[in-house]
Amino acid sequence: MADEIDGLKFEQQHGKSRVRVARVWRKEDGRHFFVEWNVNISLLSDCLSAYGRGNNSDIVATDTMKNTVYVKAKECVDALSVEDFAIELGRHFTSFYQQVTAAIIKIVEKPWERVYIDGQPHEHGFRLGSEIHTTEVIVKKSGALRLTSGIEGLAVLKTTKSGFEGFVRDEYTALPETRERMLATEVSALWRYHFESLSSIPAKPLYFTEKFLDVKKVLISTFFGHVKGVYSPSVQSTLYDMARAVLNRFPDISSINLRMPNLHFLPANISSKDNPAIVKFDDDVYIPTDEPHGTIQASLSRSWSRM
Numbered sequence: 001m002a003d004e005i006d007g008l009k010f011e012q013q014h015g016k017s018r019v020r021v022a023r024v025w026r027k028e029d030g031r032h033f034f035v036e037w038n039v040n041i042s043l044l045s046d047c048l049s050a051y052g053r054g055n056n057s058d059i060v061a062t063d064t065m066k067n068t069v070y071v072k073a074k075e076c077v078d079a080l081s082v083e084d085f086a087i088e089l090g091r092h093f094t095s096f097y098q099q100v101t102a103a104i105i106k107i108v109e110k111p112w113e114r115v116y117i118d119g120q121p122h123e124h125g126f127r128l129g130s131e132i133h134t135t136e137v138i139v140k141k142s143g144a145l146r147l148t149s150g151i152e153g154l155a156v157l158k159t160t161k162s163g164f165e166g167f168v169r170d171e172y173t174a175l176p177e178t179r180e181r182m183l184a185t186e187v188s189a190l191w192r193y194h195f196e197s198l199s200s201i202p203a204k205p206l207y208f209t210e211k212f213l214d215v216k217k218v219l220i221s222t223f224f225g226h227v228k229g230v231y232s233p234s235v236q237s238t239l240y241d242m243a244r245a246v247l248n249r250f251p252d253i254s255s256i257n258l259r260m261p262n263l264h265f266l267p268a269n270i271s272s273k274d275n276p277a278i279v280k281f282d283d284d285v286y287i288p289t290d291e292p293h294g295t296i297q298a299s300l301s302r303s304w305s306r307m
């Protein structure tokens, strides 16, 4: 939101970052549910006189925003998705305060997962997994909504069925063409849901939690292919297949952005003047390296709207 002060364009927002909250839901049958969230709040509000005149009478204190996270966590009597919690916060700030025109809520969920003991889900035991679930919600006073979710740190590797051929060769090119290499990456994905108003959000509890797990499954299964695998001619091609699979499978996702660094496993060939083959590479010994790494990213949308 741009305003004018003294003939100058002025834009502002204020909020609270890194509000950490954990919530336990204790069911009567003995099962516990648990989440840990790191919440970022940013409010767009009419409080120009705070900047221009030192008058704080329109300022919602960021300390109050922090407290609101704990109040709302307490009020959520049933387990809910990180998306629904973000929407609830956005709804609160935009409806409770007349001067707040929009709220931007970003939350990172820590990947606590229920443990299994002897194949049985534990009632109250959790361990830290690896992939992080994120969400960003923008709620406007009108009820307009922009909802994106994401995954970070989805590390995947396959030991074959990957190659890279036919690329530009010039006087600087040293990379040999291959149809046999390792393929490893750490996927970051961000996808936008098509729900564009608060009233269109599905009422089903944990709808977005299930969707997150389903998107993760589709990303993983498309990366690897079925048990015998699928050939990848490049990170670019596999990334596109993964993005495509998500849009094909989930009608309520309108766009997806994927970032997939190419984490290289270099063939180990070690030689000396006397011994040209101290170690001779035979698709067996590799030198793992993530520095430098390739960086491949792309967005795929159903329409020409932006992510």
Ligand SMILES: O=c1[nH]c(=O)c2[nH]c(=O)[nH]c2[nH]1
Pocket (backbone or CB within 6 Å): 164, 175, 233, 234, 235, 236, 262, 294
């Ligand atoms: O899948 C790949 N894509 C590239 O763009 C690239 N560039 C490179 O050196 N190796 C690879 N691999």
